[in-house]
Amino acid sequence: MSRPAILVARYVLPELLERLSQHFEVESNQADQPLPQPELIDRLQGKRGVFVTASERIDAGLLDACPDLRAVCTMAVGYNNIDVAACTARGILVSNTPDVLTESTADFGFALMLAAARRITESERFLREGRWTHCTYTLMNGVDVYGRTLGIFGMGRIGQAIARRGALGFGMKVIYHNRNRLSPDIEATLGARWVDKDTLLREADHLLLVVPYSPTVHHAIGAGEFARMKPTATLTNIARGGVVDDAALVGALRAGRIAAAALDVYEGEPKLNPGLLEVPNVVLTPHIASATAATRKAMADLAAENLIAALTGGTPPTPVPSS
Numbered sequence: 001m002s003r004p005a006i007l008v009a010r011y012v013l014p015e016l017l018e019r020l021s022q023h024f025e026v027e028s029n030q031a032d033q034p035l036p037q038p039e040l041i042d043r044l045q046g047k048r049g050v051f052v053t054a055s056e057r058i059d060a061g062l063l064d065a066c067p068d069l070r071a072v073c074t075m076a077v078g079y080n081n082i083d084v085a086a087c088t089a090r091g092i093l094v095s096n097t098p099d100v101l102t103e104s105t106a107d108f109g110f111a112l113m114l115a116a117a118r119r120i121t122e123s124e125r126f127l128r129e130g131r132w133t134h135c136t137y138t139l140m141n142g143v144d145v146y147g148r149t150l151g152i153f154g155m156g157r158i159g160q161a162i163a164r165r166g167a168l169g170f171g172m173k174v175i176y177h178n179r180n181r182l183s184p185d186i187e188a189t190l191g192a193r194w195v196d197k198d199t200l201l202r203e204a205d206h207l208l209l210v211v212p213y214s215p216t217v218h219h220a221i222g223a224g225e226f227a228r229m230k231p232t233a234t235l236t237n238i239a240r241g242g243v244v245d246d247a248a249l250v251g252a253l254r255a256g257r258i259a260a261a262a263l264d265v266y267e268g269e270p271k272l273n274p275g276l277l278e279v280p281n282v283v284l285t286p287h288i289a290s291a292t293a294a295t296r297k298a299m300a301d302l303a304a305e306n307l308i309a310a311l312t313g314g315t316p317p318t319p320v321p322s323s
Protein backbone atom coordinates (compact mmCIF):
# COMPACT_ATOMS: atom_id res chain seq x y z
CA MET A 1 0.00 0.00 0.00
CA SER A 2 1.35 3.45 -0.85
CA ARG A 3 2.32 5.66 2.01
CA PRO A 4 0.13 8.70 2.74
CA ALA A 5 1.46 12.01 1.49
CA ILE A 6 1.97 14.89 3.92
CA LEU A 7 3.20 18.46 3.80
CA VAL A 8 5.50 19.86 6.48
CA ALA A 9 4.67 23.50 5.95
CA ARG A 10 7.66 24.98 7.81
CA TYR A 11 11.24 24.16 8.78
CA VAL A 12 11.86 21.23 11.09
CA LEU A 13 15.13 19.52 12.04
CA PRO A 14 16.34 17.16 9.29
CA GLU A 15 16.15 14.17 11.66
CA LEU A 16 12.45 14.81 12.17
CA LEU A 17 11.88 14.89 8.41
CA GLU A 18 13.75 11.62 8.31
CA ARG A 19 11.44 10.15 10.94
CA LEU A 20 8.33 11.35 9.11
CA SER A 21 9.70 9.87 5.89
CA GLN A 22 9.58 6.42 7.49
CA HIS A 23 5.78 6.71 7.47
CA PHE A 24 4.90 9.18 4.75
CA GLU A 25 5.73 10.62 1.36
CA VAL A 26 6.97 13.94 2.72
CA GLU A 27 6.97 17.28 0.96
CA SER A 28 8.54 20.00 3.07
CA ASN A 29 9.21 23.70 3.13
CA GLN A 30 12.67 23.80 4.68
CA ALA A 31 13.15 27.32 3.29
CA ASP A 32 10.84 28.29 6.17
CA GLN A 33 9.23 31.23 4.41
CA PRO A 34 5.49 31.17 5.22
CA LEU A 35 3.70 29.89 2.12
CA PRO A 36 1.19 32.28 0.59
CA GLN A 37 -2.32 30.78 0.89
CA PRO A 38 -2.67 29.81 -2.80
CA GLU A 39 0.70 28.04 -2.68
CA LEU A 40 -0.20 26.30 0.57
CA ILE A 41 -3.41 25.04 -1.04
CA ASP A 42 -1.52 24.01 -4.13
CA ARG A 43 1.08 22.07 -2.17
CA LEU A 44 -1.65 20.38 -0.11
CA GLN A 45 -3.23 18.72 -3.14
CA GLY A 46 -3.34 14.99 -2.55
CA LYS A 47 -1.97 15.35 0.99
CA ARG A 48 -3.55 13.43 3.87
CA GLY A 49 -1.83 15.42 6.60
CA VAL A 50 -0.19 18.75 7.24
CA PHE A 51 2.32 19.85 9.86
CA VAL A 52 1.79 23.57 10.52
CA THR A 53 2.80 26.30 12.93
CA ALA A 54 0.80 29.18 14.39
CA SER A 55 1.32 31.13 11.13
CA GLU A 56 -0.55 29.01 8.59
CA ARG A 57 -4.28 29.73 8.22
CA ILE A 58 -6.33 26.56 7.99
CA ASP A 59 -9.84 27.74 7.23
CA ALA A 60 -12.93 26.30 5.57
CA GLY A 61 -11.89 27.62 2.14
CA LEU A 62 -8.57 25.78 2.34
CA LEU A 63 -10.25 22.60 3.59
CA ASP A 64 -12.75 22.67 0.73
CA ALA A 65 -9.88 23.01 -1.72
CA CYS A 66 -7.93 20.14 -0.09
CA PRO A 67 -10.47 17.31 0.25
CA ASP A 68 -7.87 14.61 1.00
CA LEU A 69 -6.74 16.18 4.27
CA ARG A 70 -7.35 14.02 7.35
CA ALA A 71 -5.01 15.55 9.95
CA VAL A 72 -3.87 19.08 10.77
CA CYS A 73 -1.13 19.00 13.38
CA THR A 74 0.20 22.29 14.66
CA MET A 75 3.49 22.87 16.40
CA ALA A 76 1.92 25.33 18.83
CA VAL A 77 -0.34 25.25 21.84
CA GLY A 78 -2.57 27.99 20.42
CA TYR A 79 -4.73 26.99 17.46
CA ASN A 80 -6.79 30.07 16.68
CA ASN A 81 -5.34 29.92 13.14
CA ILE A 82 -7.21 26.66 12.57
CA ASP A 83 -10.97 26.48 12.07
CA VAL A 84 -11.51 23.48 14.34
CA ALA A 85 -15.27 23.36 13.74
CA ALA A 86 -14.71 23.21 9.98
CA CYS A 87 -12.13 20.43 10.47
CA THR A 88 -14.45 18.48 12.77
CA ALA A 89 -17.30 18.78 10.27
CA ARG A 90 -15.05 17.19 7.64
CA GLY A 91 -13.72 14.44 9.94
CA ILE A 92 -10.25 16.01 10.10
CA LEU A 93 -8.25 15.57 13.28
CA VAL A 94 -6.60 18.67 14.75
CA SER A 95 -3.81 18.44 17.31
CA ASN A 96 -1.65 20.96 19.18
CA THR A 97 1.39 20.81 21.48
CA PRO A 98 0.43 21.61 25.07
CA ASP A 99 2.58 20.91 28.15
CA VAL A 100 5.96 20.66 26.42
CA LEU A 101 6.20 24.45 26.14
CA THR A 102 4.65 25.44 29.46
CA GLU A 103 7.77 26.18 31.50
CA SER A 104 9.75 27.90 28.71
CA THR A 105 6.77 30.08 27.89
CA ALA A 106 6.18 30.92 31.54
CA ASP A 107 9.88 31.84 31.93
CA PHE A 108 9.59 34.18 28.98
CA GLY A 109 6.37 35.80 30.19
CA PHE A 110 7.99 36.42 33.53
CA ALA A 111 11.12 37.80 31.87
CA LEU A 112 9.04 40.20 29.78
CA MET A 113 7.18 41.38 32.86
CA LEU A 114 10.47 41.99 34.69
CA ALA A 115 11.89 43.78 31.65
CA ALA A 116 8.90 46.11 31.46
CA ALA A 117 8.80 46.78 35.19
CA ARG A 118 12.54 47.44 35.46
CA ARG A 119 12.85 49.19 32.09
CA ILE A 120 15.57 46.83 30.92
CA THR A 121 15.31 47.23 27.15
CA GLU A 122 14.69 50.96 27.46
CA SER A 123 17.85 51.25 29.61
CA GLU A 124 19.89 49.28 27.13
CA ARG A 125 18.79 51.50 24.25
CA PHE A 126 19.68 54.57 26.34
CA LEU A 127 23.14 53.19 27.03
CA ARG A 128 23.82 52.00 23.48
CA GLU A 129 22.81 55.41 22.15
CA GLY A 130 25.58 56.97 24.27
CA ARG A 131 23.14 58.94 26.38
CA TRP A 132 24.47 57.74 29.76
CA THR A 133 26.61 60.55 31.08
CA HIS A 134 26.12 60.17 34.84
CA CYS A 135 23.92 58.42 37.41
CA THR A 136 21.01 60.32 38.84
CA TYR A 137 18.36 59.63 41.47
CA THR A 138 15.65 59.16 38.89
CA LEU A 139 17.62 57.40 36.15
CA MET A 140 15.38 54.62 34.79
CA ASN A 141 13.34 54.31 37.97
CA GLY A 142 10.96 51.44 37.47
CA VAL A 143 8.35 49.65 39.53
CA ASP A 144 8.99 46.80 41.95
CA VAL A 145 8.03 43.23 41.25
CA TYR A 146 8.99 41.39 44.44
CA GLY A 147 6.09 41.29 46.90
CA ARG A 148 3.68 43.06 44.56
CA THR A 149 0.37 41.82 43.16
CA LEU A 150 0.57 39.64 40.07
CA GLY A 151 -2.65 39.55 38.03
CA ILE A 152 -3.10 36.72 35.55
CA PHE A 153 -5.80 36.77 32.89
CA GLY A 154 -6.31 33.18 31.72
CA MET A 155 -5.25 30.47 34.13
CA GLY A 156 -4.41 27.37 32.10
CA ARG A 157 -1.13 25.52 32.34
CA ILE A 158 1.04 28.52 31.43
CA GLY A 159 -0.88 30.86 33.71
CA GLN A 160 -0.38 28.45 36.58
CA ALA A 161 3.34 28.12 35.83
CA ILE A 162 3.63 31.91 35.93
CA ALA A 163 1.67 32.00 39.20
CA ARG A 164 4.18 29.57 40.75
CA ARG A 165 7.08 31.77 39.70
CA GLY A 166 5.40 34.84 41.16
CA ALA A 167 4.30 33.30 44.44
CA LEU A 168 7.29 31.10 45.20
CA GLY A 169 10.13 33.05 43.65
CA PHE A 170 9.02 36.63 44.02
CA GLY A 171 6.76 36.61 47.09
CA MET A 172 3.91 38.00 45.01
CA LYS A 173 0.25 38.00 45.88
CA VAL A 174 -1.39 36.22 42.94
CA ILE A 175 -4.88 37.00 41.68
CA TYR A 176 -6.37 35.64 38.49
CA HIS A 177 -9.41 35.85 36.28
CA ASN A 178 -10.50 32.92 34.16
CA ARG A 179 -13.78 31.63 32.79
CA ASN A 180 -13.29 28.48 34.84
CA ARG A 181 -12.23 28.75 38.42
CA LEU A 182 -9.47 26.40 39.60
CA SER A 183 -10.28 23.86 42.29
CA PRO A 184 -9.69 25.10 45.85
CA ASP A 185 -6.78 22.63 46.16
CA ILE A 186 -4.98 24.01 43.13
CA GLU A 187 -5.71 27.58 44.22
CA ALA A 188 -4.21 26.80 47.63
CA THR A 189 -1.12 25.14 46.12
CA LEU A 190 -0.54 28.12 43.84
CA GLY A 191 -1.51 30.67 46.48
CA ALA A 192 -3.80 32.20 43.85
CA ARG A 193 -7.19 33.85 44.32
CA TRP A 194 -9.93 34.09 41.65
CA VAL A 195 -11.27 37.63 41.20
CA ASP A 196 -13.66 39.25 38.75
CA LYS A 197 -12.14 41.09 35.81
CA ASP A 198 -12.69 44.50 37.33
CA THR A 199 -10.83 43.55 40.53
CA LEU A 200 -8.04 42.03 38.46
CA LEU A 201 -7.60 45.30 36.58
CA ARG A 202 -7.79 47.50 39.65
CA GLU A 203 -5.55 45.45 41.96
CA ALA A 204 -2.83 44.05 39.70
CA ASP A 205 0.56 45.73 39.84
CA HIS A 206 1.63 43.52 36.97
CA LEU A 207 -0.99 42.10 34.66
CA LEU A 208 -0.06 39.12 32.48
CA LEU A 209 -2.28 37.88 29.66
CA VAL A 210 -2.20 34.17 28.88
CA VAL A 211 -5.77 33.60 27.80
CA PRO A 212 -6.28 31.57 24.59
CA TYR A 213 -7.60 33.73 21.76
CA SER A 214 -11.24 33.43 20.80
CA PRO A 215 -13.66 36.07 19.51
CA THR A 216 -15.01 36.46 23.07
CA VAL A 217 -11.67 37.87 24.27
CA HIS A 218 -11.09 40.10 21.24
CA HIS A 219 -9.91 43.46 22.65
CA ALA A 220 -10.56 42.21 26.18
CA ILE A 221 -7.95 44.79 27.17
CA GLY A 222 -8.64 48.19 25.64
CA ALA A 223 -9.12 51.81 26.62
CA GLY A 224 -11.82 51.03 29.20
CA GLU A 225 -9.57 48.49 30.88
CA PHE A 226 -6.48 50.73 30.89
CA ALA A 227 -8.59 53.40 32.60
CA ARG A 228 -9.19 51.00 35.49
CA MET A 229 -5.55 49.91 35.93
CA LYS A 230 -3.07 51.53 38.31
CA PRO A 231 -0.91 54.18 36.63
CA THR A 232 2.09 52.29 38.01
CA ALA A 233 0.96 48.96 36.55
CA THR A 234 2.57 46.99 33.75
CA LEU A 235 0.84 44.86 31.13
CA THR A 236 2.44 41.81 29.50
CA ASN A 237 0.83 39.98 26.57
CA ILE A 238 2.08 36.51 25.65
CA ALA A 239 -1.41 35.28 24.67
CA ARG A 240 -2.30 36.33 21.15
CA GLY A 241 -2.55 39.52 19.19
CA GLY A 242 -6.11 40.79 19.30
CA VAL A 243 -6.57 40.17 23.02
CA VAL A 244 -5.15 43.68 23.48
CA ASP A 245 -6.35 46.66 21.48
CA ASP A 246 -2.85 47.71 20.40
CA ALA A 247 -3.94 51.21 19.32
CA ALA A 248 -5.52 51.78 22.74
CA LEU A 249 -2.34 50.46 24.37
CA VAL A 250 -0.22 52.99 22.48
CA GLY A 251 -2.59 55.71 23.72
CA ALA A 252 -2.39 54.44 27.31
CA LEU A 253 1.42 54.30 27.25
CA ARG A 254 1.69 57.75 25.72
CA ALA A 255 -0.71 59.21 28.27
CA GLY A 256 0.98 57.48 31.21
CA ARG A 257 -2.25 55.62 31.95
CA ILE A 258 -0.05 52.61 32.78
CA ALA A 259 3.69 52.55 33.46
CA ALA A 260 4.88 50.10 30.83
CA ALA A 261 4.02 47.11 28.70
CA ALA A 262 5.69 44.09 27.16
CA LEU A 263 4.37 42.33 24.08
CA ASP A 264 5.34 39.13 22.34
CA VAL A 265 2.22 39.03 20.15
CA TYR A 266 0.48 41.65 18.04
CA GLU A 267 -2.69 42.35 16.13
CA GLY A 268 -1.92 41.53 12.50
CA GLU A 269 1.61 40.27 13.27
CA PRO A 270 4.26 40.29 11.95
CA LYS A 271 3.06 43.85 11.22
CA LEU A 272 2.97 46.13 14.26
CA ASN A 273 0.95 49.17 15.13
CA PRO A 274 3.58 51.81 14.23
CA GLY A 275 2.87 53.68 17.47
CA LEU A 276 4.40 50.79 19.41
CA LEU A 277 7.76 51.56 17.83
CA GLU A 278 7.53 55.16 18.95
CA VAL A 279 6.74 54.76 22.65
CA PRO A 280 9.78 54.03 24.81
CA ASN A 281 8.05 52.19 27.64
CA VAL A 282 7.15 49.02 25.81
CA VAL A 283 9.27 45.90 25.42
CA LEU A 284 8.72 44.25 22.03
CA THR A 285 9.68 40.70 21.03
CA PRO A 286 8.77 38.75 17.86
CA HIS A 287 6.44 35.97 19.14
CA ILE A 288 9.20 33.87 20.70
CA ALA A 289 7.82 32.96 24.12
CA SER A 290 8.34 29.24 23.58
CA ALA A 291 11.57 29.63 21.62
CA THR A 292 14.29 27.59 23.25
CA ALA A 293 16.04 24.94 21.21
CA ALA A 294 14.87 22.16 23.54
CA THR A 295 11.27 23.33 23.64
CA ARG A 296 11.03 23.86 19.89
CA LYS A 297 12.30 20.32 19.40
CA ALA A 298 9.81 18.93 21.91
CA MET A 299 6.97 20.81 20.16
CA ALA A 300 7.99 19.59 16.71
CA ASP A 301 8.39 16.01 17.96
CA LEU A 302 4.95 16.08 19.56
CA ALA A 303 3.34 17.52 16.41
CA ALA A 304 4.99 14.72 14.41
CA GLU A 305 3.80 12.06 16.88
CA ASN A 306 0.27 13.35 16.47
CA LEU A 307 0.54 13.26 12.70
CA ILE A 308 1.97 9.74 12.64
CA ALA A 309 -0.70 8.42 15.01
CA ALA A 310 -3.52 10.19 13.20
CA LEU A 311 -2.63 8.74 9.81
CA THR A 312 -1.49 5.26 10.83
CA GLY A 313 -4.42 4.18 12.97
CA GLY A 314 -2.88 5.17 16.31
CA THR A 315 -4.13 7.43 19.06
CA PRO A 316 -2.81 10.99 18.72
CA PRO A 317 -1.42 12.06 22.11
CA THR A 318 -2.72 15.63 22.11
CA PRO A 319 -5.78 16.17 19.90
CA VAL A 320 -7.62 19.43 20.44
CA PRO A 321 -11.21 19.03 21.58
CA SER A 322 -13.43 18.86 18.51
CA SER A 323 -16.07 21.56 18.26
Ligand code: DGY
Pocket residue numbers: 053054075076077078079101290
Ligand atom coordinates in the same frame (compact mmCIF):
# COMPACT_ATOMS: atom_id res chain seq x y z
C1 DGY B 1 1.99 28.73 20.73
O1 DGY B 1 2.48 27.62 20.92
O2 DGY B 1 0.79 28.93 20.63
C2 DGY B 1 2.95 29.84 20.61
O3 DGY B 1 2.32 31.06 20.55
C3 DGY B 1 3.88 29.62 19.45
O4 DGY B 1 3.23 29.83 18.29
